[in-house]
Amino acid sequence: GAVVSQHPSRVICKSGTSVKIECRSLDFQATTMFWYRQFPKQSLMLMATSNEGSKATYEQGVEKDKFLINHASLTLSTLTVTSAHPEDSSFYICSASALAGGIQETQYFGPGTRLLVL
Amino acid sequence: GNSVTQMEGPVTLSEEAFLTINCTYTATGYPSLFWYVQYPGEGLQLLLKATKADDKGSNKGFEATYRKETTSFHLEKGSVQVSDSAVYFCALSPRTGANSKLTFGKGITLSVRP
Numbered sequence: 290g291a292v293v294s295q296h297p298s299r300v301i302c303k304s305g306t307s308v309k310i311e312c313r314s315l316d317f318q319a320t321t322m323f324w325y326r327q328f329p330k331q332s333l334m335l336m337a338t339s340n341e342g343s344k345a346t347y348e349q350g351v352e353k354d355k356f357l358i359n360h361a362s363l364t365l366s367t368l369t370v371t372s373a374h375p376e377d378s379s380f381y382i383c384s385a386s387a388l389a390g391g392i393q394e395t396q397y398f399g400p401g402t403r404l405l406v407l
Numbered sequence: 408g409n410s411v412t413q414m415e416g417p418v419t420l421s422e423e424a425f426l427t428i429n430c431t432y433t434a435t436g437y438p439s440l441f442w443y444v445q446y447p448g449e450g451l452q453l454l455l456k457a458t459k460a461d462d463k464g465s466n467k468g469f470e471a472t473y474r475k476e477t478t479s480f481h482l483e484k485g486s487v488q489v490s491d492s493a494v495y496f497c498a499l500s501p502r503t504g505a506n507s508k509l510t511f512g513k514g515i516t517l518s519v520r521p
Binding site for chain 1: 439441443448449450451452453456496500508509511512513514516
């Protein structure tokens, strides 16, 4: 099956610093990557959708200047949490999918990145 | 808009018991339906999927049938194992178009006792 990796798997940072999370599709080219946030014991909340070479589309209520997304290639997307604060502490999960024949293929998820802001 | 409703949890079963996790959906058109599983501290893994009415998805002993008449996609397993303990998410996605978003249910925690 398709494999998606994330790095780092967990990160601890000081308040006010920025953190970059990478999401890679290892064995397929992802036309679209999605970024989710998951709070403890809750479902996933979609933050943004990104396509290679274009600007990300953010969901309502998600600050695009705080959560910078770059999708530079068909196998790599990055999420940068800028000026992180304790309330940004969460589990961030990416997914990747390919578009084939006008049909969105299955989303494959990365293992997640746990961010703790002190 | 699209929505997915899962039965309330958590669910606790003894090993080898029969499992049913209910999932119903509301959507326009003919969405694809999915079950994802999340083990503690990990991301989501695709468990199975179905893309049209009456399709049955199956994997690792789990099954779910796409029932358009009842707008349901219930997950079943005949004999659960301790290793099946995880959170299970039902989800749907429009079949066509770029950037098709997944709509998730709230998830349900399954605990299997030895």
